[in-house]
Amino acid sequence: xxxxxxxxxxxxxxxxxxxxxxxRALAAAGLKVGLVARDVGKLAALANETGAMTFAADASDPVxxxxxxxxxxxxxxxxxxxxxxxxxxxxxxxxxxxxEAVRQAVAVTAFGGFLVAQQAARRMVxxxxxxxxxxxxxxxxxxxxxxxxxAMGKFALRGLAQSAARELGPQGIHVVHFVIDGAVRSGTxxxxxxxxxSTLSPDGIAQAYxxxxxxxxxxxxxxxxxxxxxxxx
Amino acid sequence: xxxxxxxxxxxxxxxxxxxxxxxRALAAAGLKVGLVARDVGKLAALANETGAMTFAADASDPVxxxxxxxxxxxxxxxxxxxxxxxxxxxxxxxxxxxxEAVRQAVAVTAFGGFLVAQQAARRMVxxxxxxxxxxxxxxxxxxxxxxxxxAMGKFALRGLAQSAARELGPQGIHVVHFVIDGAVRSGTxxxxxxxxxSTLSPDGIAQAYxxxxxxxxxxxxxxxxxxxxxxxx
Amino acid sequence: xxxxxxxxxxxxxxxxxxxxxxxRALAAAGLKVGLVARDVGKLAALANETGAMTFAADASDPVxxxxxxxxxxxxxxxxxxxxxxxxxxxxxxxxxxxxEAVRQAVAVTAFGGFLVAQQAARRMVxxxxxxxxxxxxxxxxxxxxxxxxxAMGKFALRGLAQSAARELGPQGIHVVHFVIDGAVRSGTxxxxxxxxxSTLSPDGIAQAYxxxxxxxxxxxxxxxxxxxxxxxx
Amino acid sequence: xxxxxxxxxxxxxxxxxxxxxxxRALAAAGLKVGLVARDVGKLAALANETGAMTFAADASDPVxxxxxxxxxxxxxxxxxxxxxxxxxxxxxxxxxxxxEAVRQAVAVTAFGGFLVAQQAARRMVxxxxxxxxxxxxxxxxxxxxxxxxxAMGKFALRGLAQSAARELGPQGIHVVHFVIDGAVRSGTxxxxxxxxxSTLSPDGIAQAYxxxxxxxxxxxxxxxxxxxxxxxx
Numbered sequence: 001x002x003x004x005x006x007x008x009x010x011x012x013x014x015x016x017x018x019x020x021x022x023x024r025a026l027a028a029a030g031l032k033v034g035l036v037a038r039d040v041g042k043l044a045a046l047a048n049e050t051g052a053m054t055f056a057a058d059a060s061d062p063v064x065x066x067x068x069x070x071x072x073x074x075x076x077x078x079x080x081x082x083x084x085x086x087x088x089x090x091x092x093x094x095x096x097x098x099x100e101a102v103r104q105a106v107a108v109t110a111f112g113g114f115l116v117a118q119q120a121a122r123r124m125v126x127x128x129x130x131x132x133x134x135x136x137x138x139x140x141x142x143x144x145x146x147x148x149x150x151a152m153g154k155f156a157l158r159g160l161a162q163s164a165a166r167e168l169g170p171q172g173i174h175v176v177h178f179v180i181d182g183a184v185r186s187g188t189x190x191x192x193x194x195x196x197x198s199t200l201s202p203d204g205i206a207q208a209y210x211x212x213x214x215x216x217x218x219x220x221x222x223x224x225x226x227x228x229x230x231x232x233x
Numbered sequence: 234x235x236x237x238x239x240x241x242x243x244x245x246x247x248x249x250x251x252x253x254x255x256x257r258a259l260a261a262a263g264l265k266v267g268l269v270a271r272d273v274g275k276l277a278a279l280a281n282e283t284g285a286m287t288f289a290a291d292a293s294d295p296v297x298x299x300x301x302x303x304x305x306x307x308x309x310x311x312x313x314x315x316x317x318x319x320x321x322x323x324x325x326x327x328x329x330x331x332x333e334a335v336r337q338a339v340a341v342t343a344f345g346g347f348l349v350a351q352q353a354a355r356r357m358v359x360x361x362x363x364x365x366x367x368x369x370x371x372x373x374x375x376x377x378x379x380x381x382x383x384a385m386g387k388f389a390l391r392g393l394a395q396s397a398a399r400e401l402g403p404q405g406i407h408v409v410h411f412v413i414d415g416a417v418r419s420g421t422x423x424x425x426x427x428x429x430x431s432t433l434s435p436d437g438i439a440q441a442y443x444x445x446x447x448x449x450x451x452x453x454x455x456x457x458x459x460x461x462x463x464x465x466x
Numbered sequence: 467x468x469x470x471x472x473x474x475x476x477x478x479x480x481x482x483x484x485x486x487x488x489x490r491a492l493a494a495a496g497l498k499v500g501l502v503a504r505d506v507g508k509l510a511a512l513a514n515e516t517g518a519m520t521f522a523a524d525a526s527d528p529v530x531x532x533x534x535x536x537x538x539x540x541x542x543x544x545x546x547x548x549x550x551x552x553x554x555x556x557x558x559x560x561x562x563x564x565x566e567a568v569r570q571a572v573a574v575t576a577f578g579g580f581l582v583a584q585q586a587a588r589r590m591v592x593x594x595x596x597x598x599x600x601x602x603x604x605x606x607x608x609x610x611x612x613x614x615x616x617a618m619g620k621f622a623l624r625g626l627a628q629s630a631a632r633e634l635g636p637q638g639i640h641v642v643h644f645v646i647d648g649a650v651r652s653g654t655x656x657x658x659x660x661x662x663x664s665t666l667s668p669d670g671i672a673q674a675y676x677x678x679x680x681x682x683x684x685x686x687x688x689x690x691x692x693x694x695x696x697x698x699x
Numbered sequence: 700x701x702x703x704x705x706x707x708x709x710x711x712x713x714x715x716x717x718x719x720x721x722x723r724a725l726a727a728a729g730l731k732v733g734l735v736a737r738d739v740g741k742l743a744a745l746a747n748e749t750g751a752m753t754f755a756a757d758a759s760d761p762v763x764x765x766x767x768x769x770x771x772x773x774x775x776x777x778x779x780x781x782x783x784x785x786x787x788x789x790x791x792x793x794x795x796x797x798x799e800a801v802r803q804a805v806a807v808t809a810f811g812g813f814l815v816a817q818q819a820a821r822r823m824v825x826x827x828x829x830x831x832x833x834x835x836x837x838x839x840x841x842x843x844x845x846x847x848x849x850a851m852g853k854f855a856l857r858g859l860a861q862s863a864a865r866e867l868g869p870q871g872i873h874v875v876h877f878v879i880d881g882a883v884r885s886g887t888x889x890x891x892x893x894x895x896x897s898t899l900s901p902d903g904i905a906q907a908y909x910x911x912x913x914x915x916x917x918x919x920x921x922x923x924x925x926x927x928x929x930x931x932x
Contacts, residue, residue, distance in 0.1 A: 062332040094347075094397055095354040099295040102347055106339070110385055114327075114335055117381075121328040143395025148350075151392035152343055159388030162376025164327055169928050185917075197917040204918025211910040217928040218884075218896040219903030224923060229868050229916040402695050418684075430684040437685025444677040450695040451651075451663040452670025457690060462635050462683040528798040560813075560863055561820040565761040568813055572805070576851055580793075580801055583847075587794040609861025614816075618809055621858030625850035628842025630793055 004029055004213040006131060010072055010079040012036040012059050012116050013086025014043055017184055018135060021202035022083060023050045025210055034076045036068060059086050059112030060104070069119040080127070081213065082120035084113045084157075085135045089150035102149040109153025114160055121168060128172040131213055134161045138181045165222040176212050179225035180205065181233060198230045237262055237446040239364060243305055243312040245269040245292050245349050246319025247276055250417055251368060254435035255316060256283045258443055267309045269301060292319050292345030293337075302352040313360070314446065315353035317346045317390075318368045322383035335382040342386025347393055354401060361405035364446055367394045371414045398455040409445050412458035413438065414466060431463045470495055470679040472597060476538055476545040478502040478525050478582050479552025480509055483650055484601060487668035488549060489516045491676055500542045502534060525552050525578030526570075535585040546593070547679065548586035550579045550623075551601045555616035568615040575619025580626055587634060594638035597679055600627045604647045624689075631688040642678050645691035646671065647699060664696045703728055703912040705780040705830060709771055711735040711758050711815050712785025713742055716883055717834060720901035721782060722749045724909055733775045735767060758785050758811030759803075768818040779826070780912065781819035783812045783856075784834040788849035801848040808852025813859055820867060827871035830912055833860045837880045864921040875911050878924035879904065880932060897929045 009026045011019050014035035023046055026033050033052035035043050040054040047054050053076050057068040072079060088108040090101045117132050124130030139147060140154030161177035168175055185191055185199040192198065208226055215221060227233055242259045244252050247268035256279055259266050266285035268276050273287040280287050286309050290301040305312060321341040323334045350365050357363030372380060373387030394410035401408055418424055418432040425431065441459055448454060460466055475492045477485050480501035489512055492499050499518035501509050506520040513520050519542050523534040538545060554574040556567045583598050590596030605613060606620030627643035634641055651657055651665040658664065674692055681687060693699055708725045710718050713734035722745055725732050732751035734742050739753040746753050752775050756767040771778060787807040789800045816831050823829030838846060839853030860876035867874055884890055884898040891897065907925055914920060926932055 062336075093354075094351055094400055095358055097351075099348060099351070103295075103340075103344055106344065106389065107336075110389065111336060111339065114381060114385065115332060118327055118330075118332070121326075125328055139392070143392045143397075143399065145396060145400030148347060148393050148396040148400075151396040152347065152389040153392075155392030156339065156343065156385040156389035159372070159376045159384035159386075160381050163378060163381040163384040164376075166376065166931065167327055167378030167381075170931075172928065174928070197915070199917070201915065201917040204915045208914065208918055208920070211913070214910070215907065215925075216896070216900065216903040218898070218900040219907055219925045220928055221907070221923055221925055222932075224920055226914075226918045226920055229871065229873070229919055232865065232869075233921075399698065403698075405695065407695070430682070432684070434682065434684040437682045441681060441685055441687070444680070447677070448674065448692075449663070449667065449670045451665070451667040452674055452692045453695055454674070454690055454692055455699075457687055459681075459685045459687055462638065462640070462686055465632065465636075466688075528802075559820075560817055560866055561824055563817075565814060565817070569761075569806075569810060572810065572855065573802075576855065577802060577805065580847060580851065581798060584793055584796075584798070587792075591794055605858070609858045609863075609865065611862060611866030614813060614859050614862040614866075617858035617862040618813065618855040619858075622805065622809065622851040622855035625838070625842045625852075625854030626847050629844060629847040629850040630842075632842065633793055633844030633847075 004031070004210065006031060006081040006213060008032045008077045008079045009081040009083065010034045010036065011083045011085060012112070013084060017186055017202045018205050019085045020046050021206035022209060023052050025206040027051055029210065031081065032076055034072050034079065059116060060107035062115055065112070065115040065119055069123070078123050079120065080124065080130045082116060083133045083135070083209070084116050086112055087135070087137070087153060089147065091146055093146055094148050097149060102152070105149040106153045106156065109150070110156035110160060113157050117160065117164055121164070121173070124173045125168070125171055130172070131174040131176070132164060132168070133209055133212070134177045136161070136177050136179045138179065141179060169220065169222070172217070174215070174217070174220055176221060177223045178209065179223065181225050181227040182231045195230065197228055200226060200228050237264070237443065239264060239314040239446060241265045241310045241312045242314040242316065243267040243269065244316045244318060245345070246317060250419055250435045251438050252318045253279050254439035255442060256285050258439040260284055262443065264314065265309055267305050267312065292349060293340035295348055298345070298348040298352055302356070311356050312353065313357065313363045315349060316366045316368070316442070317349050319345055320368070320370070320386060322380065324379055326379055327381050330382060335385070338382040339386045339389065342383070343389035343393060346390050350393065350397055354397070354406070357406045358401070358404055363405070364407040364409070365397060365401070366442055366445070367410045369394070369410050369412045371412065374412060402453065402455070405450070407448070407450070407453055409454060410456045411442065412456065414458050414460040415464045428463065430461055433459060433461050470497070470676065472497060472547040472679060474498045474543045474545045475547040475549065476500045476502065476542070477549045477551060478578070479550060483652055484668045484671050485551045486512050487672035488675060489518050491672040493517055495676065497547065498542055500538050500545065525582060526573035528581055531578070531581040531585055535589070544589050545586065546590065546596045548582060549599045549601070549675070550582050552578055553603070553619060555613065557612055559612055560614050563615060568618070571615040572619045572622065575616070576622035576626060579623050583626065583630055587630070587639070590639045591634070591637055596638070597640040597642070598630060598634070599675055599678070600643045602627070602643050602645045604645065607645060635686065635688070638683070640681070640683070640686055642687060643689045644675065645689065647691050647693040648697045661696065663694055666692060666694050703730070703909065705730060705912060707731045707776045707778045708780040708782065709733040709735065709778040710782045710784060711811070712783060716885055716901045717904050718784050719745050720905035721908060722751050724905040726750055728909065730780065731775055733771050733778065758815060759806035761814055764811070764814040764818055768822070777822050778819065779823065779829045781815060782832045782834070782908070783815050785811055786836070786852060788846065790845055792845055793847050796848060801851070804848040805852045805855065808849070809855035809859060812856050816859065816863055820863070820872070823872045824867070824870055829871070830873040830875070831863060831867070832908055832911070833876045835860070835876050835878045837878065840878060868919065868921070871916070873914070873916070873919055875920060876922045877908065878922065880924050880926040881930045894929065896927055899925060899927050
């Protein structure tokens, strides 16, 4: 894996898919890695495999996020790369979905992204360097029926990413919004045998994140969409 | 003013600018009009002028919005046209803005739009007709620096509008997202004398809303941007 | 039909669909109308019905377009409203389509739009008023497979319209690009009986053009998309 | 430089900026490189430095492009990577620019891209693999005043790229449209000393092209924008 200019990565919203591939790729590239989830029990095997540290926090809670970053500073070191990967969705007709579930989905998908980006910015701005990556989705550029809450959350995350890129870029901080434009394969949802690579692979996605981190500041991308070759889009 | 197919309009987030022009235009077109604000005291003159009824409610509170629509049903009549016009913004560097203010701004700008659209949809879907209009902003299509909260809120509102348009359109409900792409003039912020029409007029905006309501269902717009002729965009 | 501020309309690329509805609507609104096609024989009935004058010209030929406008100035009067409605497409795999057919399709769809807009601008700029409307398509915002030539032409037309809007708007000329985002019904392709209004009606489209012409300069749209209520988009 | 899955690259529209950096990077990665320009005299030093072969052709001429590819097949080998980098612009008010110059600019910027992509597709489709890259510009996503011809050409190129990506992607051919969103530095236009990296570097752009070529087919980008960190966009 090629070198990145970063040393200490924090992945918020860690689980088994994209975030696991990112943890492996970043650790292989020599970075120290921290993984954040509400329930860190599920992260034990990944932490063991990659040497990552784990942290428990609710990313949509301002106090919890502030405390998280203090713990990370103290135990892992101040992160110069922060990735926001958490999201939640509510499916159902607009007339029927539960308002509290919608509020909570937007809080996890977008407000948590703001809280994490804010703590990251506080640490990166004084140094004039760092990177903040957001995992977006098709739902962030196109609002689908019966999916109002996910559209709201992922659109809001994209708005946050654009605002952050325009504000923090000239301060030396690379902000990138990834549009994951297709289904991501997993152990429980592999590709059909006759259609290899018909879904996005977490490792392929992680490779694109790493490539973005290697961009020199004279040729930065701020939004990168990814989809499998067979996807009609 | 040309006829619209609607009879009873509810404007949520009513004040002195766009919403006042809408109230006048809709009343002049023969619709019954309801005006909603947290503080209805400021609406007295407008209500008196247009014959509109006023309702006090916090649009970001699920219980308050449900109660509001019950009151509207009982006193004004079930609305077949609902306009969401409320928003809030927080300005300042990403690293410094107050998280609670950001949460509240997103709640007013976007979550309230969801709550109102949901109540509207519950009433319109059974009839297979109605219209839901959202007042968006430049911030909903481009995230500006030092304006993360407004970008999040207005992007989320646009995602909601797209999801609602794709879901409710085929059920006969016309959903339109307006992109107010420029400054709106007001009594306290008139145009410079040497640059007439250099800002958006609330009456011009209201005319565009009315024109959208007159579109036949075989040629609907779902997003309409508006800006003054002198605006570089 | 409500009044527009324009008096003399020229529709380039006239035939039986959108342009016929426009001719009727503009004539009904009191404008003098000129219709331009390569073969004006097919326009006789429409001209008779609406009182429009007809002009034969190849819109992709610079000399023919210059001559056309001189004829229009002399016989109909200088147009203060010009609508570009011509297009051509070539379907087939990228590897197989005929380059000369592609060249010609782009010439008709986009270069002709430039030639017509240029002649229009020459007449409108000195007066500081006028309107130029372009009929775009879904293909102008999304490039479809096996349709490279149409994508090239309609994308180019949209680029022209944006450039013209930004340049000519502050000179008092309203430039609008319409995205016709769906199939347009016709005598030979009516709606299925069980799905009324499932395609765009030419009259509904024409109504949207007329509504745009009535916008005050303090609240102009520069792009308006139109689709039928049942369209999934 | 990391490995790419490609062996033989053809760069059409070769000169001193982006294309020179691409030639160096691709040669360093082990690919055979062909450079195409109308005037190959200016390419001698670069060819000497990189070992690239040079070919003279007018990219906007169908016969010349067909002949070019036959020569390349015979002397360099059938290319499995083709990059279209040619463009032309005409500046000036819409009412004044010369129609023949506009026609020629669109021919070089977009029609030539079609001709080259078509020849590339004919060679790549039978093998089910290959890559076609297009060098776009800000002008391809936003039409600027007094720049109608460049907007038309670069919009058309983007439409072509989208159509080609959707058609050829599922046939194993990776099509990418790069949006070069800022000024590119050159020997005659270096960065100001007090604003390092304030313009795009050709080497940084070339690195992004190479990174795209290394994407696995299960996580492809089809559009990648690049700008310097100090760019307000």
